[in-house]
Amino acid sequence: WGTNEGLIIDILGHRNAEQRNLIRKTYAETYGEDLLKALDKELSNDFERLLLLWALDPAERDALLANEATKRWTSSNQVLMEIACTRSANQLLHARQAYHARYKKSLEEDVAHHTTGDFRKLLLPLVSSYRYEGEEVNMTLAKTEAKLLHEKISDKAYSDDDVIRVLATRSKAQINATLNHYKNEYGNDINKDLKADPKDEFLALLRSTVKCLVYPEKYFEKVLRLAINRRGTDEGALTRVVCTRAEVDLKIIADEYQRRNSVPLTRAIVKDTHGDYEKLLLVLAGHVEN
DSSP: OOOHHHHHHHHHHOHHHHHHHHHHHHHHHHHOHHHHHHHHHOHHHHHHHHHHHHHHHHHHHHHHHHHHHHOOOOHHHHHHHHHHHHHOOOHHHHHHHHHHHHHHHHHHHHHHOOOHHHHHHHHHHHHHOOOOOSSOHHHHHHHHHHHHHHHHHHHTTTTTTHHHHHHHHHHHHHHHHHHHHHHHHEEEEESHTSSSSSSOOHHHHHHHHHHHHHHHHHHHHHHHHHHHEEEEEEEEHOOOHHHHHHHTTTTHHHHHHHHSSSSHHHHHHHHHHHHHHHHHHHTTTTTOOO
């Protein structure tokens, strides 16, 4: 009889993760079929991808995105880093557990298997991390590690064990203090010093790592800007960011987007997408029609 996409958007688009889980559970008990499989049969394209990702539990979604990223080289490194650096310690742990359950192996072994060299050296500790999340900061350590980072970067030793150790293990508050001290002491934002070679993909990943740890809203704004402002939309990136950040900080990201581009994010979405895909994106982005 065809699918009522509007009704699906109205129901799933306005439910939080816990409610969506309950709907899936009840659907399975009532109809003996996984709701996601039923939707998969009925829907196609970008709308389907967005809806299926949205319907997943956040940890399952991260596991799926991470698994896809291990199979695709280059830009997918950013997705692995993004999941590792913008989730809380427990969210990342739950994503790793969901990965075990879904793929019968660990995220760490897939990352180790599918990456090489400096990329592996950075990504493996990032996805394995369980950071302290309190606000306590050791200023003496911040000064010492700012000096250490400056020395290594000055020597172009970008993948040095100590550089990676600081970024992969310190709490976000501690990294923030270290990088603030770095800027005050050495005059440059660390990411400016990491721009030595704009074509170097590892350096690009390192800069994104810093951004995700310290200014996630700026990182995600840039992903959205590049996804929407190019010839032809990068629906994959647009879907991922809206879907993974809708229940977290999409409002802050949207404010940053408007500040940076002088256009509301929702207007940019309307200009660049259409149909049910556009409708669901707008619902998740919190757009309320008058």
